[in-house]
Amino acid sequence: MKTYNEEDLRLAFKAGVEWGVWNAKDNYFDEPLTENEYIESLNPEPKQQEKIPITYGQIKAVCGWSKFCDVTGSNPYAINEGWNPSDTEIIAITKEQYNKLF
Numbered sequence: 001m002k003t004y005n006e007e008d009l010r011l012a013f014k015a016g017v018e019w020g021v022w023n024a025k026d027n028y029f030d031e032p033l034t035e036n037e038y039i040e041s042l043n044p045e046p047k048q049q050e051k052i053p054i055t056y057g058q059i060k061a062v063c064g065w066s067k068f069c070d071v072t073g074s075n076p077y078a079i080n081e082g083w084n085p086s087d088t089e090i091i092a093i094t095k096e097q098y099n100k101l102f
Helices: 006-025 035-042 056-062 065-072 095-101
Strands: 051-055 090-094
Touching (some): 051 056, 051 095, 065 095, 090 095
């Protein structure tokens, strides 16, 4: 079982206050957080990684499809299975993946 510190409890309280404000703004009656909402409010949402657009042509020219699939976890057989991308088709990858490839 996880032990929560003061900061965790403050985040949960803030989430409850914000929930009440949202309800009041949309003309709902103010209601307390449910148990699940309270627990979820203790865990902050993970930050989404920045995505970098690259083209299929860049992938072919710099690293090749096989290495791209190894780094990103993409399907290495996608092209053989009928995916026919143009060289200008844009694929978004994370900054970390970009650094490994280029």
